[in-house]
Amino acid sequence: MTFARIAGTGSYLPERVLTNDELAATVDTTDDWIRERTGIRERRIAAPGETTCDLAERASRRALEAAGLEGADLDLIVVGTTTPDRVYPSTACRLQARLGAEGGPAFDVQAVCTGFIYALGVAEKFVRTGSAARALVVGADVHSRLLDWSDRGTCILFGDGAGAIVLESAPEPGVMTTHLHADGTGERLLYVEGSVEDGYDNPIQSAARTRMQGNEVFKRAVRALGGIVDQTLEANGLARGDIDWLVPHQANYRIIEATARRLRMPMERVVVTVDRHGNTSAGSVPLALDEAVRDGRIDRGDLLLLEAFGGGFTWGSALVRF
Numbered sequence: 001m002t003f004a005r006i007a008g009t010g011s012y013l014p015e016r017v018l019t020n021d022e023l024a025a026t027v028d029t030t031d032d033w034i035r036e037r038t039g040i041r042e043r044r045i046a047a048p049g050e051t052t053c054d055l056a057e058r059a060s061r062r063a064l065e066a067a068g069l070e071g072a073d074l075d076l077i078v079v080g081t082t083t084p085d086r087v088y089p090s091t092a093c094r095l096q097a098r099l100g101a102e103g104g105p106a107f108d109v110q111a112v113c114t115g116f117i118y119a120l121g122v123a124e125k126f127v128r129t130g131s132a133a134r135a136l137v138v139g140a141d142v143h144s145r146l147l148d149w150s151d152r153g154t155c156i157l158f159g160d161g162a163g164a165i166v167l168e169s170a171p172e173p174g175v176m177t178t179h180l181h182a183d184g185t186g187e188r189l190l191y192v193e194g195s196v197e198d199g200y201d202n203p204i205q206s207a208a209r210t211r212m213q214g215n216e217v218f219k220r221a222v223r224a225l226g227g228i229v230d231q232t233l234e235a236n237g238l239a240r241g242d243i244d245w246l247v248p249h250q251a252n253y254r255i256i257e258a259t260a261r262r263l264r265m266p267m268e269r270v271v272v273t274v275d276r277h278g279n280t281s282a283g284s285v286p287l288a289l290d291e292a293v294r295d296g297r298i299d300r301g302d303l304l305l306l307e308a309f310g311g312g313f314t315w316g317s318a319l320v321r322f
C-alpha cells in the first residue's frame with residue numbers, strides 16, 4: 001500500500017503590513033472592534049505587480065528546500081487559488097515553468113478558502129494510486145485584489161499569502177483521510193461581483209468586489225466545520241482527545257475557538273496565525289502549518305487535523321500523521 005506523506009513545508013507573506021489602525025483611518029471601524037470580532041491585528045498586502053504565482057513560488061521553494069528536493073524532482077503540481085495571475089495558463093503551469101518541473105500534470109483548483117484542502121485531497125490521491133511520486137501542493141491568493149476597500153464588513157478580514165507542501169509516496173501514512181464538501185446554494189451569501197457592463201459577471205481581478213453576509217457565513221462555517229470534524233474522527237475511529245494539533249483555516253478567531261471546543265482541544269494545541277495575516281484564503285492552512293513546523297511545535301509523528309471553510313460554499317478536512 002502506498003501513502004502520501006508530507007516531506008517539507010514552506011510559506012511566504014508579502015512585506016507590506018496593513019494594520020487595523022491604518023484601516024480605521026479609511027473606513028468606519030476601530031482596532032478594538034476588529035480584534036474583538038475577528039482576532040486580526042494586521043494583514044499583509046502584495047506589492048503592486050506582485051502576483052499569486054510570485055507568492056506561490058517563494059513558498060514552494062521553501063517547501064522544496066525543507067524536503068531536500070528540486071523542482072525537477074516533482075511529477076505533479078496542484079495550486080489552490082481563486083486569484084490566478086491569468087485566465088490561462090493556470091498558476092500551476094506558470095509555477096511549474098519557474099521551478100523547472102516540466103513534464104508532469106500541473107493545474108489549479110478553485111475552492112476559495114478551502115482551496116488548499118481541495119488541492120491536498122486531489123494530490124494525495126495521485127500519490128496513493130501511484131500516478132505521482134512527488135507532488136507539490138500549494139495554497140496561494142492575493143485576496144486583497146478582490147476587495148471593496150470601502151466595505152468595512154469585508155475589507156478588514158483579508159490579506160495576501162501563500163503556503164506549500166511537498167508530498168511524497170511512503171509505505172505508511174501520511175495523509176490518512178481527506179473529506180471534501182460543497183453546497184452551491186449559498187452563493188448570494190458570499191461571492192465576488194464583477195463588472196456586468198459587457199453582459200457577464202466574470203472578471204478575474206480588476207473591478208472585482210467581495211460581497212458577504214458575514215454573520216450568516218459565520219454560522220454556516222461553525223456548523224460545517226463542526227460536522228466535518230466529527231466526520232473525520234469517525235472515519236478514522238478516533239476520539240476527540242486523539243488529535244495532537246488542530247491546524248484550522250484562519251478566518252476568524254471565534255470560528256477557530258468554536259471548532260476547538262467541538263474537538264475539546266485546549267487552544268494551546270491549536271495553531272493560530274490569523275492575528276498576524278488575517279484571512280489569506282487558500283494560503284491560510286499551509287501558512288499556519290509551516291509556522292508550527294518551523295517553530296518546532298509540530299513534530300514528526302504528530303496527528304494533525306487540517307480544516308477549512310470558504311466561498312462556494314466549500315469545506316473540507318484532512319487527517320495527517322506528520
Ligand code: ACO
Pocket residue numbers: 028029030033034037038112113114152153154156190213214215216217218221251252255279281309310311
Ligand atoms: N467595524 C465596525 N463595525 C462593523 C464592522 C467593522 N469592520 N463590520 C461590521 N460592523 C457592524 C455591522 O454593520 C453591524 O452593525 P449594526 O448592528 O449596527 O447593524 C455590527 O457590526 C454587527 O455585524 P455582524 O455582521 O453581525 O458582526 P459579526 O460579529 O458577525 O462579525 C464578521 C462580522 C467578522 C464578518 C464575522 O461575521 C465573520 O467572521 N464571518 C465569517 C467570515 C468567513 O469566515 N468567511 C468565510 C471564508 S471567506 C472566503 O471564502 C472568501
